[in-house]
Amino acid sequence: MEDVKIEAKAETARERQMRMMFVDKLRVNVKSLAAESLVIRREVKRACCESRYIRQQFSGESKELSESLLYCYLRVNSLANHRKGPVRQEARLAQLALAFVRGVPYRSVEAKTDNPVNPGEILNKLKRIGTLYWLGCLGDADGFKKIRQWMGSSE
Numbered sequence: 001m002e003d004v005k006i007e008a009k010a011e012t013a014r015e016r017q018m019r020m021m022f023v024d025k026l027r028v029n030v031k032s033l034a035a036e037s038l039v040i041r042r043e044v045k046r047a048c049c050e051s052r053y054i055r056q057q058f059s060g061e062s063k064e065l066s067e068s069l070l071y072c073y074l075r076v077n078s079l080a081n082h083r084k085g086p087v088r089q090e091a092r093l094a095q096l097a098l099a100f101v102r103g104v105p106y107r108s109v110e111a112k113t114d115n116p117v118n119p120g121e122i123l124n125k126l127k128r129i130g131t132l133y134w135l136g137c138l139g140d141a142d143g144f145k146k147i148r149q150w151m152g153s154s155e
Contacts, residue, residue, distance in 0.1 A: 019101065025129050026098040033091040040083040047075045092117065097125045106151045119147040 011019070051072035054065065096117060099109040110116075123143050 022101050022129060023098065026094060026101060029129070030091065030094045030098060033087060033094055037083050037087055037091070040079050040087065044076050044079050044083075047072050047079070051076075093121055093125045096122050097129070100126070100147065100150055116151070119144055119151060122147050 051069055054068045054072065096106075096109060099106070100122060123140065126143065126147075127140075
């Protein structure tokens with residue numbers, strides 16, 4: 001499937017400034033999600049260290065040991081699932097939205113994917129940032145159509 005490019009039109013200085021403003025917003029969003037992932041990794045490491053410390057403090061089996069370790073494992077599992085689930089998905093959507101606004105072809109961003117993203121999720125991300133009006137979309141259906149065209153879907 002070939003990459004479908006969105007029709008290029010001459011951009012005025014104001015339109016370029018608006019586009020760059022949205023690019024800046026999306027870049028900040030991408031960086032903050034990456035930082036959140038690093039913070040979560042650090043907290044997981046801290047919880048693992050606490051579980052080692054707890055094991056050293058208690059000798060043998062006790063109810064306090066098992067409850068404390070269970071709490072540490074639940075923290076680790078909860079944090080890891082948050083990083084691998086919603087944070088990872090939001091980071092992917094932010095990267096795709098940034099590529100869409102910049103005009104980078106979809107296939108150069110995600111050359112191989114087993115799990116294609118729903119265009120509606122990219123649309124929602126762009127709506128939260130406020131870029132739909134700038135893109136000249138008259139409504140959600142128009143924005144959805146432009147994103148599907150960018151992704152190379154011909155439906």
